[in-house]
Amino acid sequence: MLCEIITIGDEILIGQIVDTNSAWIAQKFNEIGVRIKQISSVSDDRIHILNALKEASERADIIIITGGLGPTKDDITKKTLAEYFNVGFRRDEAVLEHVKALFKRFNPLVNELLETNKQQADVPENCLVLPNKNGTAPGMWFEDKGKVYVSMPGVPFEMMYLIEEEVIPKIKRQFKLPSIVHQTILTAGIGESFLAEKISKIEDSLPSNIKLAYLPKLGQVRLRLSAYGEDENTLRSEIEVFVHQIASLIPEYVIVTEDKPLEKAVLDFLDLHGKTLSTAESCTGGHIAQLITQHPGSSRSFLGGAVTYSNALKISVLGVQEHTLQQFGAVSEETVKEMAEGALRNLNSDYSIAVSGIAGPDGGTPEKPVGTVWVAVASKKQTVAKRFSFGNRRKQNIERSAINAFTMLHKLLVEEHA
């Protein structure tokens, strides 16, 4: 079963927004065994949309269309779909009632529905309406010449609701799906080529229904094994054998054998052992705390953190000593260690992470160029600090700092809980 995703809208093509919808849909569909053949972003242009629909329908069984369903004048998806299927429009009464109710809730003082809002209830005659609880534009399910087309608004949480509550259940009911099982090994501290060299024998021994992919990202490499077949349980145990082989060959680089973000692996480790964490961030500016707190339940292990951009706050909040800052500077082994130990003490946690560096683009000196970052991790027993020399890109320096901080903390945790 093959699917293609078409996103409609100039905002993606001029780069004003990043298409996060497609990755999300792809993930959900892969879980139920629907493979994504292609993802295409096309413009708000009638002819271009018609061509994209035709091309996709020649390659795939299901075509998912997102975007271009808002109430404003630049949205032409609905009209173009009606033209593609060569049908007229009908006003859907249930959708109209829903639009009215939503409108009343958000605009209690306005009596009259705008005409543009009413038009949200107009749908191509041949579509089955998929109710959109979270917005005014409904999802639409079409069947034509043996292919399924689903059109949804591009607003992520409206699209997500429709996929989870309407589209996936309907696909599962309507089609017999094959199975795909993925398993990921998250590694850190080893480059892609060395990893490949180390595990090449296992890679060469993989059966033809199992594929291995390398997904490198700033100091981490995810190894993704994908097994294709009929029975999910068989695939799962088949893949498990190779995951185990690989993990046993490179134990010092394996963080976790699931598709889990690095910080979540660290957080789960802390949670499992009933330990708490705090953070003291300078150049990462809250990025580390935010990586942690994006995960539900992080409050079980994470107490909080300090973002101490100014030296004054490093002193008052974290208790870094003034003469340390004067003698060694904010970006130094001495300061970052005092930050980590200050977080441990003042924020009262079992473990802490501290980062101080020059993220750039300004602020570098010959001795400490942009990209110089000190990271420390501390426990009640020890404080470990390490200097990194990254590049000139601010965002990347912040991300690399965080990844290395979590890798260092993971190492410390494993060591102290061996």
Added chain:
Amino acid sequence: MLCEIITIGDEILIGQIVDTNSAWIAQKFNEIGVRIKQISSVSDDRIHILNALKEASERADIIIITGGLGPTKDDITKKTLAEYFNVGFRRDEAVLEHVKALFKRFNPLVNELLETNKQQADVPENCLVLPNKNGTAPGMWFEDKGKVYVSMPGVPFEMMYLIEEEVIPKIKRQFKLPSIVHQTILTAGIGESFLAEKISKIEDSLPSNIKLAYLPKLGQVRLRLSAYGEDENTLRSEIEVFVHQIASLIPEYVIVTEDKPLEKAVLDFLDLHGKTLSTAESCTGGHIAQLITQHPGSSRSFLGGAVTYSNALKISVLGVQEHTLQQFGAVSEETVKEMAEGALRNLNSDYSIAVSGIAGPDGGTPEKPVGTVWVAVASKKQTVAKRFSFGNRRKQNIERSAINAFTMLHKLLVEEHA
């Protein structure tokens, strides 16, 4: 001049990574007047890549290909390009020297280059090599039947370097480009349909070479005007007239008339007036600080922040009173105001932002369901707090909280500096 972007790699199609490269390339190309016709993500599959290249070459003048150039076995882009152009390979000596030098730098203890690394210097015979300072895989520029093809690694900072330093300068030298000028009005606090209704007369009066698009995102709507023509300065003054007309019609909702993130607009306002900011975050967990500190130069106005997930830290770091927490709870007007005032006092800033809420998915009660968030902004003169009722999605609740916090602070700043 039309361009298409093809990204190669199963990792996008299974949703393991989001394609941020394409949006970035699209933005850069639009700035020089090259329009993106389509963005396609295709699999690591020979036939699929060949078809995508053919289809793209029928629609566009320039085809940009990213991904699939790493040293490992799952990357087949280079081979497929050679097949597409029907040419063999040559080993590029300059690339080989570069690979050797990079290898030596990162692996000083290893004498022998791996064969997989050497192969990075093998390129299709007909390509012009674009040196990749940041990595081992070179960029490749092909010209065939009047079309240009550029292949680059998918690692963002390698791709970015090649686009900025090699591809764009070469395109500018080689082609005469038309002009496109975009200008964005960032609005907050008004929905898309109401905005459209308010400015419909201006929209109807736009000349045919100027397009208006609505880009809604969680409580903000970006209005993007795009003018197409020959002379950039003419377009710029043409578009400026309409931007001014729109902004004068809805002054209370306009944050800024540039394509600038909301938090950057706030930061620039603070910087302009020499004022400082601190943050006190509970449910947003560092997201607000991180939004601020991602911008270079943010340290001029941003002193730092506290992420106080636990009540203990709300008391010790921000000076929230214990009986306030006991009587009203952490998610209350009283607590969030004390957090904002505590940040102002303990972190010693002119302005502060505080957020306390229930991001979910757990932690809700009948009186304070998931999505209940209190936001406060404070100055030396006043503290303003507001309660929001968002939905069930953690990520969205965090993002909406931040957007509303910045919108509230912007309002306070404008008011106090009128």
